[in-house]
Amino acid sequence: MKLATINMIVGILAGIKLNKITDKRVKTTLVNDYLHLRKFVREAETDRQSLVDKFQEDWSDELDAINALRQDGKKVVGHDGYLEAEKDTNKAISDIFAREVEVSIKPLAMDEFMTACSGEELTIEQLAFLQDQAIVVTAPIS
Numbered sequence: 247m248k249l250a251t252i253n254m255i256v257g258i259l260a261g262i263k264l265n266k267i268t269d270k271r272v273k274t275t276l277v278n279d280y281l282h283l284r285k286f287v288r289e290a291e292t293d294r295q296s297l298v299d300k301f302q303e304d305w306s307d308e309l310d311a312i313n314a315l316r317q318d319g320k321k322v323v324g325h326d327g328y329l330e331a332e333k334d335t336n337k338a339i340s341d342i343f344a345r346e347v348e349v350s351i352k353p354l355a356m357d358e359f360m361t362a363c364s365g366e367e368l369t370i371e372q373l374a375f376l377q378d379q380a381i382v383v384t385a386p387i388s
Contacts, residue, residue: 247379249290250343255379256280256287258372262363272354272362279351279381286347294339301335353383 259280267273302309308328315322322329359382360373376382 247347247349249286249345249347251379252283252347253287253343255381256283258376262366266365267362269362272358275352275354282351283349290342293342297335297338301331305331351381353380356382356384
């Protein structure tokens with residue numbers, strides 16, 4: 247599973263309030279899946295932040311001037327090295343979240359999930375996304 251996908255799943259699961267879930271098995275499964283997936287996101291975020299910090303350190307002398315130009319809506323001219331390094335850094339960050347990661351999750355049956363999370367504010371799109379990623383499944387789980 248791509249890290250960008252895992253990041254979106256973690257975002258959805260993070261919004262679920264555990265104290266509203268009374269089914270212990272569903273709650274335990276959600277927590278375990280969330281913690282497992284969150285570990286990958288945290289590692290990727292650490293890598294991303296390291297790249298950002300390194301870029302900002304390396305280009306600190308031009309950073310304020312570039313930001314001022316961009317805030318004023320002006321074209322950035324004469325900073326070719328900076329722009330190339332920025333492009334490379336953005337590509338490296340994109341590559342981090344494009345990585346495939348082997349994950350081990352325990353899916354929940356859709357009806358169990360819906361019953362347990364009945365007080366939650368999940369959109370249909372979020373639910374469909376969780377189903378697309380096999381966090382919840384429509385077929386009964388044995």
